[in-house]
Amino acid sequence: MKHFLHEIRSLSSSIQALLLALAITGTASPGVAQVGGTGTVIQKATEQFENSPLKTTSLGKDLFMFSGDGGDVTAIVDDGSTLLIDSGIDSRVSELSDAISKTTLRPVTRLVNTHWHFDHTGGNAFFGSEGVTIIAQENVKKRLSSAQDVPFIGLQDGPYPQQALPTVTYSSTMTLRQGSQQLTLVNYGPAHTDGDTVIYISPANVAVLGDIFSNHVYPIIDLASGGSIDGTCRPARLPQHAGASSAAHRELDCCREDNRSGSGRTTDQRLRRRMG
Ligand SMILES: [Zn+2]
Numbered sequence: 001m002k003h004f005l006h007e008i009r010s011l012s013s014s015i016q017a018l019l020l021a022l023a024i025t026g027t028a029s030p031g032v033a034q035v036g037g038t039g040t041v042i043q044k045a046t047e048q049f050e051n052s053p054l055k056t057t058s059l060g061k062d063l064f065m066f067s068g069d070g071g072d073v074t075a076i077v078d079d080g081s082t083l084l085i086d087s088g089i090d091s092r093v094s095e096l097s098d099a100i101s102k103t104t105l106r107p108v109t110r111l112v113n114t115h116w117h118f119d120h121t122g123g124n125a126f127f128g129s130e131g132v133t134i135i136a137q138e139n140v141k142k143r144l145s146s147a148q149d150v151p152f153i154g155l156q157d158g159p160y161p162q163q164a165l166p167t168v169t170y171s172s173t174m175t176l177r178q179g180s181q182q183l184t185l186v187n188y189g190p191a192h193t194d195g196d197t198v199i200y201i202s203p204a205n206v207a208v209l210g211d212i213f214s215n216h217v218y219p220i221i222d223l224a225s226g227g228s229i230d231g232t233c234r235p236a237r238l239p240q241h242a243g244a245s246s247a248a249h250r251e252l253d254c255c256r257e258d259n260r261s262g263s264g265r266t267t268d269q270r271l272r273r274r275m276g
Contacts, residue, residue, distance in 0.1 A: 041155045042118055045070055046091045054095055056103055060204050062179060064103055066096060071119035074208050075100055076201065078179025081109040084132075085199055085208050087123030096123060108132050110176070112185065113166065114210025115193045116143040116225065118157050124164035135176070136166040137187045139195030143225065150224040188212075188234045192219070194226025 049070035057065045059074070066073040070089040073096060075082050082104045088096050100108060111127050113136040114120055121144060128134055144160040176183040184200040192211045199208040212232055214220060221227040 041153050042089075042157065045089060045119060049089065049092065054092070054099055056099060059206055062181065063201070063204055063206060064100075066099055066103075069096060071122070073100075074199075074206075075104055075108075076178045076181055076183070076204075077104045077106050078181075080106060081178075082106045083110045083112070083176070083178045083183075084108055084127070085112045086114055086120040086210075087111055087127055089119050090122035090125070093123035093126040097126065110135060110178075112136065112176075112183070112197065112199060113140050114199070114208065115196045116140045116148070117193070117211065117222075118155075120210065121160070121164065125161050128163035128165070133168060134164070134166040135168040135170075135174075135185075137185075137195040137197050138169040138171055139193070139226065140197075141166045141169050143193075143195065148225065150222055152224070188231040190226050190228035191221070191231030191234070192227050193222050194228075196231070 049068070052068045052070075054066060055068045057067065059065055062077045064075045064077075066075065066088070069092040071086055073088050074085040076085075077083075082100060084100070087093065097108075108127060108130075110133045111124070113124070113134065115137075116139075121140075124134055124144070144158055144165050146159050147156070148158045149156050170185060170187075172187050174185040176185065181204055182202050184202070186198045186200070187196060188198065196210050196212055198210065198212065201207070211220060219229075219232045221229060221232055
């Protein structure tokens with residue numbers, strides 16, 4: 001598979017932004033139930049992105065990215081429908097849906113989740129209740145179906161309502177077609193979580209990496225959600241040919257060195273200590 005990608009997601013997601021803030025202020029600690037003492041991580045993300053403008057970016061013919069409201073969303077259109085990748089945060093989903101309709105002029109019929117976190121699945125219930133088919137790696141459905149607890153950032157979420165759950169799941173790889181574009185969905189095993197999907201879109205030459213890739217910081221690995229450094233480093237080779245920042249390259253080198261310096265299990269235990 002060619003890895004010359006002319007576009008990648010910037011991944012300025014709510015969780016990553018909040019983690020950065022927590023790391024800087026030193027408030028990320030084991031067993032933290034509240035972020036900053038004034039609300040949950042979801043409330044904080046909602047407040048943080050409440051007034052940020054929603055930006056639409058063309059990624060080439062028939063591809064668009066919607067960003068700025070907490071979680072980037074990619075749309076791919078064909079003659080009669082729109083396929084979405086991720087659904088943003090719950091509080092902005094109506095605005096997101098309006099922007100998608102105005103831009104693509106076609107109804108959303110399918111939605112692929114890159115992983116279970118709220119800033120990528122917050123709009124699932126909205127789109128699911130409109131009959132949109134939700135597609136994800138099988139562990140996403142398991143996690144959205146039950147209560148989840150990520151102590152090191154104080155995230156407690158779920159279970160999600162029935163209409164928010166994926167109705168089509170896969171294990172390691174799956175192929176979809178949307179008009180002239182082929183979407184290859186790949187799970188590299190435990191990475192950012194235990195249910196990540198990387199989507200390669202061809203011939204557009206676009207890859208959507210979800211939160212496996214961070215453009216400015218060390219990759220975020222959600223150990224409580226089954227994440228692992230092994231899978232994180234595998235797709236992390238991709239940005240060498242894309243628009244990754246020099247900081248991202250440094251952090252990815254760091255990640256790979258951590259992975260080489262010991263067994264995955266040992267490294268994950270070290271990460272667990274670091275992240276709580
Ligand atoms: Zn995430």
